[in-house]
Amino acid sequence: MGHIQVPADGEKVTVNSDGSLNVPNRPVIPFIEGDGIGVDITPVMRKVIDAAVEKASAGDKKIEWMEIYCGEKAAETYAGDWFPAETLEAIKDYVVSIKGPLTTPVGGGFRSLNVALRQELDLYVCQRPVRWFSGVPSPVKEPNKVDMVIFRENSEDIYAGIEWKADSDEAKKVIKFLQDEMDVKKIRFPEHCGIGIKPVSSEGTKRLVRKAIQYAVDQDRDSVTLVHKGNIMKFTEGAFADWGYELARDEFGAQPLDGGPWHSFKNPKTGKEIVIKDVIADAMLQQVILRPAEYDVIATLNLNGDYLSDALAAQVGGIGIAPGANLSDDVALFEATHGTAPKYAGQDKVNPGSLILSAEMMLRHLGWNEAADLVIKGVEGAIEAKTVTYDFERLMDGAELKSCSAFGDEVIKHMA
Ligand SMILES: NC(=O)C1=CN([C@@H]2O[C@H](COP(=O)(O)OP(=O)(O)OC[C@H]3O[C@@H](n4cnc5c(N)ncnc54)[C@H](OP(=O)(O)O)[C@@H]3O)[C@@H](O)[C@H]2O)C=CC1
Ligand SMILES: O=C(O)CCC(=O)C(=O)O
Ligand SMILES: [Mg+2]
Numbered sequence: 001m002g003h004i005q006v007p008a009d010g011e012k013v014t015v016n017s018d019g020s021l022n023v024p025n026r027p028v029i030p031f032i033e034g035d036g037i038g039v040d041i042t043p044v045m046r047k048v049i050d051a052a053v054e055k056a057s058a059g060d061k062k063i064e065w066m067e068i069y070c071g072e073k074a075a076e077t078y079a080g081d082w083f084p085a086e087t088l089e090a091i092k093d094y095v096v097s098i099k100g101p102l103t104t105p106v107g108g109g110f111r112s113l114n115v116a117l118r119q120e121l122d123l124y125v126c127q128r129p130v131r132w133f134s135g136v137p138s139p140v141k142e143p144n145k146v147d148m149v150i151f152r153e154n155s156e157d158i159y160a161g162i163e164w165k166a167d168s169d170e171a172k173k174v175i176k177f178l179q180d181e182m183d184v185k186k187i188r189f190p191e192h193c194g195i196g197i198k199p200v201s202s203e204g205t206k207r208l209v210r211k212a213i214q215y216a217v218d219q220d221r222d223s224v225t226l227v228h229k230g231n232i233m234k235f236t237e238g239a240f241a242d243w244g245y246e247l248a249r250d251e252f253g254a255q256p257l258d259g260g261p262w263h264s265f266k267n268p269k270t271g272k273e274i275v276i277k278d279v280i281a282d283a284m285l286q287q288v289i290l291r292p293a294e295y296d297v298i299a300t301l302n303l304n305g306d307y308l309s310d311a312l313a314a315q316v317g318g319i320g321i322a323p324g325a326n327l328s329d330d331v332a333l334f335e336a337t338h339g340t341a342p343k344y345a346g347q348d349k350v351n352p353g354s355l356i357l358s359a360e361m362m363l364r365h366l367g368w369n370e371a372a373d374l375v376i377k378g379v380e381g382a383i384e385a386k387t388v389t390y391d392f393e394r395l396m397d398g399a400e401l402k403s404c405s406a407f408g409d410e411v412i413k414h415m416a
Contacts, residue, residue, distance in 0.1 A: 011024035012027070012028055027096070030098075035071045036345040125153075133321065151212035153305065199236075249263065360372045
């Protein structure tokens with residue numbers, strides 16, 4: 001049975017044949033509140049975005065929010081169904097949505113609903129910009145040099161969820177197949193061994209790297225770095241780098257630099273050189289700390305991208321201020337990088353910045369740039385005034401501690 005209440009006054013965002021969006025003045029935007037701190041941050045995000053849209057359009061435009069359900073609230077609403085089909089349909093049908101974080105149990109229990117949403121909707125790009133806002137406390141000396149955009153592959157890698165528990169019939173069968181038919185002798189302890197499979201394809205890699213390079217072209221960026229662990233996982237992570245370079249040559253006319261492996265090509269829009277390079281994932285984690293100015297757009301596989309997202313966020317103040325988007329060729333689902341932070345749930349305490357900035361990305365995606373600019377102005381103003389949530393306050397001298405909702409009000413105040 002349906003539980004989604006469609007707002008009477010709104011209209012759908014639609015996709016034109018060239019992929020551009022038709023955005024009415026009162027678009028219906030589905031939102032998932034989210035588990036844990038979702039109850040705190042989602043209403044604050046909505047209030048901030050409504051204020052920005054109203055101010056930017058002098059009241060001509062308004063988002064018609066439509067609640068859709070996934071996770072704990074879905075289980076309550078849909079008699080135990082954590083992942084209602086109606087929710088998936090709405091995200092597809094309404095084209096642009098936003099979600100709070102959803103809980104995933106560790107070890108046993110159900111698979112990640114966040115990952116399932118990305119897979120079911122083929123939201124193959126996870127785009128996570130990482131930039132510093134002046135005044136945000138950071139553990140590094142020059143956080144202003146961090147300005148990177150992660151393009152994390154969202155549909156493949158070990159996140160595909162092809163794994164079997166140790167001692168299960170399936171794990172035993174796969175191990176026996178590997179030993180008997182593939183001559184595999186390297187499983188160190190085959191008796192009680194869990195098995196996971198890591199699919200990485202040419203198609204999956206190329207569609208992700210294409211988006212990353214196109215972004216570098218459109219946004220006048222200097223480089224795209226392919227991050228991989230190809231020295232160890234040659235046919236998955238190594239192939240990711242090879243296919244990335246191949247795509248850069250075939251579709252963007254990149255040529256090897258000094259005999260390779262790095263490549264470069266001229267940005268057709270600016271005439272400036274864009275370098276395509278690759279770095280091995282472990283080295284990358286120290287490079288981004290020691291030499292952040294050398295990295296710009298990053299294209300990487302699913303697990304590397306997950307690790308890099310939180311690590312890079314720490315350099316610019318933590319995952320309280322780390323936004324993101326999950327994108328297919330036509331559907332967009334915006335979400336913060338962080339999770340449900342259960343110990344803070346319902347306390348009106350955490351930083352709503354990540355979800356607010358995810359919504360800021362959503363406003364730009366809709367073409368509502370004036371409203372997006374106001375959100376940035378408000379966030380910058382609230383941080384500069386040192387009126388911040390606990391995560392920043394504990395690291396800043398002379399800051400005034402604000403609750404989650406009071407920080408949202410500060411953001412709105414500083415839009416003026
Ligand atoms: N996309 C999604 O929906 C995601 C869901 N998850 C899920 O969330 C659950 C909890 O995961 P966990 O590993 O604890 O990671 P979380 O990201 O939920 O929290 C880890 C820590 O990050 C800090 N943090 C997170 N969000 C904020 C915020 N808004 N403001 C300030 N600080 C914040 C807190 O640090 P401190 O303790 O220092 O204050 C918190 O304890 C798991 O079920 C996990 O699977 C995880 C990531 C993404
Ligand atoms: O799905 C989850 O529970 C975690 C996902 C995650 O960490 C991420 O997408 O960054
Ligand atoms: Mg993560």
